[in-house]
Amino acid sequence: MEHVDLASPRQPKRAKFLRTLALDHARNVVCFTPSEAIIDQLMRVAENDIPGLASKPAVLAVLRHNPECIFAFARGGWQEQPSDAPMGFMAMLPLTKDGHRALFDGRLKTDAPDLAFVARQHERPDAIYHWGVFGGPAVVGGMALVMERLSSDKFRGLPMYCKAASPEAHKFMLSIGFVDGAQHPSGREYTRSLMGLPRVPPTPHGFDSYTPGALPREIGIKVVHDLEELSMVRAIRAAAYVSEQQMPYREDVDGNDLSATHLLGYIGDEPAGCIRIRYFAGFVKVERLAVFERFRKTTLALKLVRAAIEFGRHKGYTHFYGQAEESVIKLWERFGFIRREGPGVKYMTDLYYHEGDLRVEASPEAVHAQSGPNVLIRPEGQWHRPSHLEVGG
DSSP states (O other): OOOOOOOOTTOHHHHHHHHHHHHHTOTTEEEEOOOHHHHHHHHHHHTTTSTTOOOHHHHHHHHHHOGGGEEEEEESSOOSSOOSSOEEEEEEEEEOHHHHHHHHHTOOOTTSOOGGGBOOTTSOOSEEEEEEEEEOTTTTTHHHHHHHHTTSTTTTTOOEEEOOSSHHHHHHHHHTTOEEEEEOTTSSOEEEEEEEOOOOOOOOOGGGOOOTTOOTTOEEEEEOOSHHHHHHHHHHHIIIIIIISOOOHHHHSOSOGGGSEEEEEEETTEEEEEEEEEEETTEEEEEEEEEOGGGTTSSHHHHHHHHHHHHHHHTTOOEEEEEEEGGGHHHHHTTTOEEOSSSOEEOSSSOEEEEEEEEOOOOTTOOOTTSOHHHHTSOTTOTTSOOTTSTTO
16 A cells, blocks of 8 residues: 555644535444455455555555554445445554654565554554545545544644655645655655655644643633532622623523533632633624733733634634724724624613624635534534543543
């Protein structure tokens, strides 16, 4: 199997490509570990298109050694026996530390790999060598399903390599972020016979940027996931609204807290601010922005609004609606909110609130119905991180 494959979940080109695959081609496509009979069928079909295809005994040996090395994808559903249904495959070699070195010093023969260089299913590899990919237009979206699996903690951040078996494959790999040549992470070995994927440190999403134990002045934001965190939100709003603004309790606690998403902002490890997001068909309402008085000279308020918009875009929304009191309307206008005409509305106090709208483009990372079952069970705001429910995550 000397063809090409895809790579790191952190590359923007690749992320856009896989999203297109998922949206346009992955519907009704499933990904599964193939039986030996299906491997035989796929190899007979692929041998005319992939120069230097590994032998069937070599492929089966790798499959038996680690079933996670080879994935089949088919339209319609899982199958155990060959059929006329469109099918494809992706194959990889999860390399041990010595296997990683062997890839560079020539000891690893990719047409017949020594299994001592290939990690077992229960082991975290030291690197990934993309061994091969094959599939027609009907099942090409299966590649997105495979790469979803490679976003788990077990594989995330690993160096990735491949060889291009044809000029077309080489052009494709360049288009999704691979570069000619590869260097071992030790810095001592470099080879032009491989293509490598430069690793880019992930940029945290604004709504998932809080890390416990943060530096004292560091700003972080997270989605509220439990009642303790919700009580922190209530405490911040009680101080900012009920105490400072003399807002009636029932105006702040309006019965919508349990049907909304809350973002909790931290300064270091100290809860310092919050914002609420509620959902309607076609738009979201961003509201209840509050920051403790002693933290109002920081940029936390700005970051909370920005994070709320980013979060909504990741949920697939492009229309944001809000109501802002006169003294803070300019803050919202900084983000592009357009104030509606009219005197504003008044509730239980003498304050007037002005309505406003923001319309933005859809996020290229938005969660959608074809994002994959594992993504769709992950905690809110953590769609990019595997959850405890995922096998091998």
